[in-house]
Amino acid sequence: PVPKDYETVYNNFLKNFNDIQSGNARVNVAGCAYEISGEQAGLFLDIISHLVGITLQTQSMRTLGLFEVLQSYEDEYGKNVRQKGRLTFSDFPYFLSKRNKLTSGLIDLLEYRMDAKYDHWLLDEFQDTSREQWDAIENLIDECAMDPGAGRSSFIVGDIKQSIYAWRGGDSRIFNEQKRKYKNLGPERFRETNLDESRRSSEPVITTVNSIFGNKDEIQSLFPSIEGRWEFKEHTTVHKDRPGFTSWISAEKAPRWKELDAKLELIAEVIRKINPSENKLSIGVLVQQNKTGNLITKYLREHTNLKVTNDAKICIAKDNAAGIALLSIFRFSAHPGDKFSSGHIMMSPFRKIVEDKFPDIERFGNFIRSSVWKNQFTETVRELVSYIDFDDFNSMRVNQLLKAAVIFDNRGSRSIDEFVRFMENFTLRETGEPGSVQVMTIHQSKGLTFDSVILPELGGNTFLSTDLGTEIKYNENHEPQWILSMPNKGIVEADTQLNQYNTEKVANATYEQICKFYVALTRAKYANYLITEESEIGKSTRDNFVGLISKTIKSEDLNNGTLYSCGDPEWYEKIVQEEGTPPIQKKSLPLPSENLRREKTTQSVTEELSEKLTSKDIFTPGTAL
Template identity: 35%
Template structure:
């Protein structure tokens, strides 16, 4: 068992172990090597073959590898023999993921598992399709299922406690994502919301209040007679008034929580009839009657909350049980299993019998016997992320290996419990220790499992290791913030790190920022100063959420020109006009009545291509497109229409290739359903290819296993680290079996109940340990330079979050920190601020000779055009090179966003709009400008609803995006505001385009005329587009520029 710290050579150890087994005579097909991702499995496979190939080709490499595996007698010819053995056994190798290995077992032994021999393992999309099919059946109007439907919907109301849902199917989809795995882990209704399971000795708060009205009256009498001060009396009166209005499930008013917290703090004395409560620094002694009355009210509040949570939990189980019954009949019994189903099927406990037709213990033992006879050696990677369920599948087999009396068989696992960041998918960092204790028992001398720590980093230089040790080795500081099991476990698992890269110069620092924007700007400043890409250095910016990655990558590109990519999933089939047009064509063909899809197609170059092919009508499109799909599949359909379009530019060409590849992946499912195809393509995602020529902005989870020369970590703000996850509480026994499931009540109540408090404390400790692991992973990705940027915690901050942890371990008092020539502020720094100046940029690769490709000339492509590009005139150099252009752009966006929120500018609504904008955090300057525009008499027509008689009405488009083909040119743009006057029949009679300009104008007449001339062409183009979209003549469409700085409009 290798306990491998970050960067200590885990893959190196695994690949060498595999080669050592081959050298000892093990057949490749009798070795199982498993990890968690296909990428990691591929790297493992490549590492083995790469080492063998290099050693087979070079005696020096052979000598080095032989020394590493402790077989110094091996020569190049020996490694060539091992390489040949590997390549000849490629079709028999068991190198892959746990999921794929489990699926292989199920396919090899279906009858032993009680399955029909013909079954399929569902990938993500196929599983979604089956779920949708089950929900459709569940919601279909069918007499046979009418009673089932009523019961299901009643259960759903219980599960959501009566909350009305407008989109039930979408809500159900999220509901299943959140709770279905919990149901499969504990299908027994007795475990869900069962007070006897949670409180074997009964829970007194669940008893109905004996006389709630009497208790309130008694408390009021005491308030009248106790001689309380005005503030104390007011507290009690507001408390009683809020209690009258409260219903279980509703949030408690502040007036209630104030008294409630005081009462709970004195609960035992309250029950004894001698409580003393302090309100606003004044103590008041409650009478015996008042204590009893307040106790009754507290039981009412607590009992109502508990009963509501119990009822909700039972409703959740009822919903899931009814869904599962239909899913089991329609999907599993038809031989369609998810990877999670396969894993449960292989578990040795009773779960397998739920999923199979007739699996028996004898059949299961026979399966294990046959597997055991075929496998001699086990290698498991990333063991800290293994779940208890996954281990239960393997345990019986590994038991046999560990107990081998001849010690010819081996078990080898690698993991680092300090990098356990997948608790949300049941990864259990305590499993490694439990297994070691299970096999070794108490006899250390006869222990079959040897443990070897690896703590010397082959990745990080000395300053990185110094910062990591200073942060995570500060056990007293960590225990002071988190005085529980998490800090004790961390201390037990921590070992001081060292480095094998002592020559690697660099810098590590904790820097302080004022706010989110400052953190982003400091990140940009660091990258500009070091300029890692020009020096041939790899660089990553690590964040916690995908949205943060996308926003920060956009900021680095926009503000600094940094080639940054967000390594989040890209929707390559829908994020471009070509993919959207092709999907609209499929939608229009499958649903001829969908006028939106048809008009979309007509506004794209596909319309001309359809006409050239003689399929210009809706009926012809339906026949032609669906016939081609049925005969040739979606990939050929995509290739056919892509070939008829003239694509220009690398982006369009690449997206066309990716669309066809995605269509081929859908064809592999065997479906020809257009709706399924559209769903598949809408969900299909790719990640941008890895490249050393870009700054990679990614989540910490995605960075696991990677290393970079320069790492910046700017997104560590947030709440306390020991906050338990939201959702159902699943309490397990010491044997890790589910004991009970409950939607937890609010914290004030959970803290006062012994059973719930114990569960919450355990969940908080798990969350805390995982948060420490997340920060450890982030900080150990760096090779040469690491910059952590946080906003320092306030003096009165009580949130034990990442900034607080770093302040306690690395310091809180800021000083000047230099990175190159730039000055920053921060409490901790180590290393050389000029380290990167000595990095020699790599020599440029010689240009490759381009080979001309002769082919058919491309059809002329419609030129893309944006209305905002239709500008004429002159601009001053001062304006073009303004240092604060980024700020001006942000200000312009802010003003546009505020004005887009205005439908019709009634004077009475302006103040309410301004208050709403302020509450939403909009900038004061932008609010002032927007309000000024709404109040200006000169702009009254901009906001006024068109006048009309009878049923005539006005319509307004706000921030409405459009794409249209005009004169063979594809035009893309966004209207700021278009006001349309319609008659009683809904037909447009007139329209006016208003385009907001936030130019910083002074009011000079000549300057204003230049501004109007500069934007005139854009407004003329907007006029044409509106005329086309509304069916109006151009003369009926007005166009006006609105200069927000002057609150003035000018017709064009």
């Protein structure tokens, strides 16, 4: 390894690489500043350039090694999975791409058949389309769009201000590229409609959105890397008489590790004022990280009487006492020597069943194994929980666990170990309902509407930094130009090509961050509440979202921690309940496995679960154990 002192000196020279190139640099070494100029600067430039070259050569070899590993995996995966017809959704764009030379003949045949079948194409959320996806369908869309007889059409809908899925391949630039291409067809074949009138939000919500995202001068000043890229036309709303409100509240200054704690009571206070259960209103608490959402969910469940749901994936067997105890019961029944599980059972409410119904816990384990063999897991769990009184939260989880057990039983397995593994990994996304509070990430909220939205996580790192891993540089034809496992930041900045790549990546990441907060502030029908902590404002003078709202909407005239206010703070008392749109009636699908195993007509999945899993069935004691 390189000695620490040498590494420090090397990094100091890298920081001044451009000055050394210009022939006049000032470099700190061991606390002393040294002037480097003239011939001496040239010598140091040769040394530093050589070290940079060695580092890049090493990274290239590492990248090649990574390629060899991935190629071996790809060969095995192709032979044992793809060649047997087991394709995932992500495989299809690759095989259908016009860039895939291996399947070009088959693609021509497939495109011919599809082109003959479909005369009109409708594409929604087009800003999230990836290059691979577009390559797979571009020829088909072009054929319809350029039809000389004008009997065919392509209808494309998208909003590049909502481009928040670049991390999974979405490329919003495709939208404008195709718009320019189709615009050349002339007014007879091309029509563009801008949808700048909101049909969701109140006037105060839209006014705030315009003030923040319509201030192009401040956006360009704070984030020069996206110069000319942010497109925004002033929004209006059809709901000009709808009551509404937007405010920005700041919690008192707290230590860094307690910044969220300072906001939690503010979140609860806002929710109590709105009183969603009484006023039949929905509230969305939108965060940037699932970890933050989980902490907020826990706090609100402990400090409010409302039903609080979390749209993160929840392991329903591991976040509640009932589920954990049931897992211990099944582990012990499969492994009678498991002292930890048996001890847990005897410390749980299930102890009463063991003591009242069986001479010892070993006989209890025998009963569980016998019940699983005779009745499968759903009925075994149902009988166990029928003897226990649960609180509301654990009752909800027990219902969900029973539904999960039905899914496992439909596989036909009676392996207790497999059942335990299945339940440990089974996850659900909880959904909200009128009068409840729903906590989720901003990404998960896309496309959803809430009566009110609370945004307690607006700070975070600067937009101008990105993590570099193994990166792919594409050329102007969107073909891979090079792939490299990137070196550290100093080396990247010292190399012209790598520095240019990093600058482009920062610009794309900055654009996506602005889009993310635009999505967050346009989810509310009536009101938005922005919550920060005092120190976040001081730290955010330039380059993140708190910095942007500080420049665009922050008021110096308001007191009591309120930094911005627009609209009526008592909006929730003035709402006239609107008639909702009737839900679309969906037909239930039959359970495929039932069709395969039985000749008689089977119930739908929804009907079967609702029939078997009513609360009455779960909590009414059945036959004694």
